[in-house]
Amino acid sequence: MAMNYNAKDEVDGGPPCAPGGSAKTRRPDNTAFKQQRLPAWQPILTAGTVLPIFFIIGLIFIPIGIGIFVTSNNIREIEGNVFMYYGLSNFYQNHRRYVKSRDDSQLNGDSSALLNPSKECEPYRRNEDKPIAPCGAIANSMFNDTLELFLIGNDSYPIPIALKKKGIAWWTDKNVKFRNPPGGDNLKERFKGTTKPVNWLKPVYMLDSDPDNNGFINEDFIVWMRTAALPTFRKLYRLIERKSDLHPTLPAGRYSLNVTYNYPVHYFDGRKRMILSTISWMGGKNPFLGIAYIAVGSISFLLGVVLLVINHKYRNSSNTADITI
């Protein structure tokens, strides 16, 4: 781009005072700002000035894209911690009324909100004259299938894979946003006076045996409450931690997945999936970004070439160009 730092006007002096000085004139101040003479960079967009930008973009983006692409493809190797997801398709967690249907104060352990949930939760606010404990449509539709993974070893006896339930939610969610209501030690006691959501099989205080993962701070629940952006989404279900550096986390072999089917999706043409994936520095496997970078970089490079040609062709004419009417 053209560099034309136009500072020549800056020099000429300050406000010229009348020699008499007594007469107060209405003469405006002679400052660069008031006289609109601020020094300025004046880029001019022509093929010649812009084409370096296109080349630079191309030269930067293509390597980045290749890098990302390679990283993304490397995720296949099951090394390090393996993440177990469940995926749902055609499930509109981002529907406007669905998204609103929750009470964050209740989930934060506010005792008044516990017994008197927000109106936003309607119609999942009360059931049989009792407040629903995690109220709202989001909580009501929580994914409640149970997935178990077994390695079918040589001895044909399935070895259950240890699935870690904790550590799948955002730290801030688990520790700040979601809290169990205050009260006695007994979680059931704390949720007294509430009832379970309509679709749930068991009340909220029986989600898990671990007291650190029960009630509102159950991580499966927390993960579910983070509504997905798009109708096709996945949610983290379990972690499979790597035991030692020597062995792969999931050794090659036959595995079986045991699904306790509670969650009907075929009514609305939904699909359920289970995904096992590792994570790279840039998240889960998604080849798109890499490809996109390469594509944008290439296009940019191509346009740069076009501009080069045009610049070559039109440079002469624009040199002699004059303003003509």
Next chain:
Amino acid sequence: MEREPAGTEEPGPPGRRRRREGRTRTVRSNLLPPPGAEDPAAGAAKGERRRRRRCAQHLADNRLKTTKYTLLSFLPKNLFEQFHRPANVYFVFIALLNFVPAVNAFQPGLALAPVLFILAITAFRDLWEDYSRHRSDHKINHLGCLVFSREEKKYVNRFWKEIHVGDFVRLRCNEIFPADILLLSSSDPDGLCHIETANLDGETNLKRRQVVRGFSELVSEFNPLTFTSVIECEKPNNDLSRFRGCIIHDNGKKAGLYKENLLLRGCTLRNTDAVVGIVIYAGHETKALLNNSGPRYKRSKLERQMNCDVLWCVLLLVCMSLFSAVGHGLWIWRYQEKKSLFHVPKSDGSSLSPVTAAVYSFLTMIIVLQVLIPISLYVSIEIVKACQVYFINQDMQLYDEETDSQLQCRALNITEDLGQIQYIFSDKTGTLTENKMVFRRCTVSGVEYSHDANAQRLARYQEADSEEEEVVPRRGSASQRGSIGSHQSVRMVHRTQSTKSHRRTGSRAEAKRASMLSKHTAFSSPMEKDITPDPKLLEKVSECDKSLAVVRHREHPLAHLSPELSDVFDFFIALTICNTVVVTSPDQPRTKVRVRFELKSPVKTIEDFLRRFTPSCLTSGCSSIGSLATNKSNHKLGSSFLSTPSSDGMLLRLEERLGQPTSAIASNGYSSQADNWASELAQEQESERELRYEAESPDEAALVYAARAYNCVLVERLHDQVSVELPHLGRLTFELLHTLGFDSIRKRMSVVIRHPLTDEINVYTKGADSVVMDLLQPCSSVDARGRHQKKIRSKTQNYLNLYAAEGLRTLCIAKRVLSKEEYACWLQSHLEAESSLENSEELLFQSAIRLETNLHLLGATGIEDRLQDGVPETISKLRQAGLQIWVLTGDKQETAVNIAYACKLLDHDEEVITLNATSQEACAALLDQCLHYVHSRGLQRAPEKTKGKVSMRFSSLCPPSTSTASGRSPSLVIDGRSLAYALEKNLEDKFLFLAKQCRSVLCCRSTPLQKSMVVKLVRSKLKAMTLAIGDGANDVSMIQVADVGVGISGQEGMQAVMASDFAVPKFRYLERLLILHGHWCYSRLANMVLYFFYKNTMFVGLLFWFQFFCGFSASAMIDQWYLIFFNLLFSSLPPLVTGVLDRDVPANVLLTNPQLYKSGQNMEEYRPRTFWFNMADATFQSLVCFSIPYLAYYDSNVDLFTWGTPIVTIALLTFLLHLGIETKTWTWLNWITCGFSVLLFFTVALIYNASCATCYPPSNPYWTMQALLGDPVFYLTCLMTPVAALLPRLFFRSLQGSIFPTQLQLARQLTRKSPRRCNAPKETFAQGHLPKDSGTEHSSGRTVKTSVPLSQPSWHTQQPVCSLEASGEPSTVDMSMPLREHTLLEGLSAPAPMSSAPGEAVLRSPGGCPEESKVRAASTGRVTPLSSLFSLPTFSLLNWISSWSLVSRLGSILQFSRTEQLADGQAGCGLPVQPHSGRSGLQGPDHRLLMGASSRRSQ
């Protein structure tokens, strides 16, 4: 306007203040006892009185209240006002929609926030304005004033606000009138007082006001308690120049009241010790306040266009919402029955029907997508315009040092219109010219006095102007000395000296200003005052003076002079006294001449007349002369001194010696020098210094100064007498009987005086020559005297034409001697007219006409009105900028045409079409012919463009110049009468079409109404942007009608400025205002508006695409806080800075390439096409900005708002980068604001996302941003998406810049390539275009085929006018023009002698030359029809035409002219001659068509 109930002390019944009172108002003294105390026997009279009194009491008091609100009413009233704007209503409606639970998209309170923010800012601004108004009101209301108190029986100090109608007010010198007051008494013995109306209309000259008749004769001091009369006057109105009423005394006598009796609020009392008056109108009913209309609100073209596009946006919004609603209905219908887990039923558990859901969704979508209608746009535009106004006001180069004034923007919201002007309508006098009238030459009794020395003097001023800063190397050079000559008075030498000292002080402008400031007198720059007399005339004047001094006491002193000398004497007397010039000396109070005649006042009654004109009184004429002996001797001393050559030379030497010291003396000039010199001189200087002439128009002052140069000095003017001082005669005191003021219909003024020497009653009339020449006494050609008179007249007329040809303003001076009987007869009717209440104006007019007949012509004057600095340059620049300039002037055609040449409005080598028609039919025919001619010309020039017939369509978009760009288009000159015909409904299209083809149009003799009609016509029919510029009251209507009105704050007061949108000190500032600021304002605002549309569409697009993935549920992935504050906070500042500061082309390039202005005229920056292109780009960008994050996060575990936040970030970055592409100049402010925006977004996001863990449902964005900042994908998407989105735009812009750059881009590129070229661009750039202008030069030699249908000239209306079809066959003249003009030019290069009498020969040089050449030129064609024309008698207009239009290369002048002065013209070709056709123009339309090939003689 709020009107308070009058008078708290008056317990009147409430609610009666708006009582109907008929057409008049009755005012009585408040000092009379209240009605209750009156004698009960008064009976019916009492009731009547009480009624009247009530009326009077319920008139407004004098409290000024311009505030709109009170503390209580502020909120409701302000809100009410704000809700008058549709935009506000819309936004509030949207916000309120949020409160409906079924449709709400945002938290209701949050949605209200931006609207409340906007409303609050506006309210605060209004409150502040109102408060400052209140403070100024308070200050004014508590000014003090002396009011007569009934209780204390004396004047007591009261506040202004306590004054009521009917109060008696006493004011002292230099006090300001608190209300409109009827003048009842003055300390001046004549019952006069002087006021300065600067506060009202900016005129600094003093105006005279007069005590109500009947009160001036009071011997003792006026006592308010004795005032029992009743005043009946008009209802309050805003007409400053009119006041009518009458005062009814107790004895039933009535006396008329006029505007001379009324003291207006806001004026200042000057030169008078004290006055007493009764308040007639108070407070808001005063004329000053009724005139005070607030600032004007205009809507600019750009804004209109923008509003149209806003409507498109509304349509788009509705479409998107509708689409969404349908989609949602279908979605619901599909999923409802399927027990979808994510389906949320209504609160009662039942399901929504798809249709209801769709309706709700529609409303919600409107809320969600409301951003599409840019609330921020309106706010931003206001801010940007305010800043633009600020910058225009601050421009140093629009500051005028001379007047210490800068450009004022009075209208705040049409700055961008300045960049789109297509037509400029300009006044001439005071706008193109300086309105500094300088006496140039005169003719008396048929003898011309050329005043060569005077011309040289003026030339020196010119020179001084041009070399302003240059120090004059040697003062008093030999040539100057020589030019002064022996006839020069010493005074004159001093004056030149003084002017030289001006020049030597350095900046001449500064000196001018200093002199202006120090004197406070209008129209009295040294240039206007110091007139060098013509030696011949001076001699004659002094001869008169001397011989009259000898014979003064004889019976008929004037009869002893030769007729010529007598005329000379009368001429100068008329110059001196036939005016309304007031003689003042501001340094000291006016000293009255106490020696008075027994005749006190102008003749007002018949008895008065009889009493005065008894023979015994007739001798009293010059009784006062003896008392003035000292004065007279002074003069004698002086003049004898002057007449000695030796002393003259001595003085010159003296002057030379004193040269160095005097050079140090600043502007105060000769008065201070005079102290060093001989005492006589000092005395003379002293006396001279005291005399200061305050005139209402500059012409008057110029004439009085001219007379003074001939030692005929106006020394005193009272309302009943005028004193003139002559060197030998001494002081002559003329008794002033009547003054018939100037009006624009009569175009003349007269004074009726009694001549002290002859005791005759004389009428001196001064007026436009066209009028006065018609009023002359018909002189028979029988006796020698009559023949002589006739000869004088024709000579004078000849000179008048010559003057006009020189561009001088001409005035005729005439005289009439009235016999006593005539006078008595006239007086009778005049008095009747004066006292009538109804249509006295009409009657007075008639009365004046009766008086001003049978005049005896004395002579004529030529006054020069010099062009303002830089006018020709400005006009040529503006024209290069594609502006069509029309000059609409009230001046006569000849003067106007010459000024037009002088200011390069007309070009010497271009054709001029002159339209002078005397009837509707003639005008129509003429227009047809002109059109035909222009058309055929166009056909010939650009055959591809015309399609056989002149179409009457007006393309609104293309400026007029483009159609005729190929060749030089002709100019059109039209006079007022023809204009009136041309503006008729059936002709206006033709006229407009013709005018559109013309390069420039000059309308002469046009009335203010016509001016505005022309502007209106062009504005409405051509759909063009118009600008009207003028300085006087006669331009006000035009200024108001035009899209942009510009007032010149010149010498003719402030009325034009008051009505204008912009006020400039000089015409030349228009160039910078339009070409630079106009262009910038337009391009800035256009780009900003486009940018806002883009921004909003793109943002809304993101939300809309998301609807496809959320079941059209009107869900938003963007947090509502971002959604609502994005426009207001994060993305608002950078476009504002760009909108305020961006300079698409640097100033110097714009100024040197005015044609760049055309981009604004053609709306290149912001066209419908550009708008839709912009919208398409916005759609594309939003698609990219949505789809890349979508694909990047597809099938991931991202949650809704964690996905939405990168999208907002991407949008912000894209916006800024987009702005970067569109910004042409990057100052540090741009960088800072862009950085600030990004920083602000992240800061706000981080704070917001950390602030509350459970707040802000439903998004609950706790720690979202923080989490994102740790995610590399966030950075990767934010890096790539804006680049991908903007690649096409950047590519397109660079392609455009290379392959098909616009003019503006070229200009920008040129600046860069050769920055040096721009520093000295005047030569390089300007010349780049000159060859194009002169490019057609070579074509002059080619054969021109012009089809010109000629009409048989017709003298009678009965005959079909211009009846080529009827009487003569249409004749086509093939004018094969040989290359002959240079030979012709050689023969004609000598200046045209204009001395011979007009109307004798036809083919007389130079008048005949065009015809001659035409005959020769046309000889190859058919000569027959032409020859009939060429043998037509020549007439007056021909004379001036021939002076500038002699030969034409190819074109023709179509001249249609009245034969006005054709007294003894000969019959041409057997055409019927009308005897005495001098007057015939008024009776019957006689016209003829002259086709003369003509062009300017190259000079």
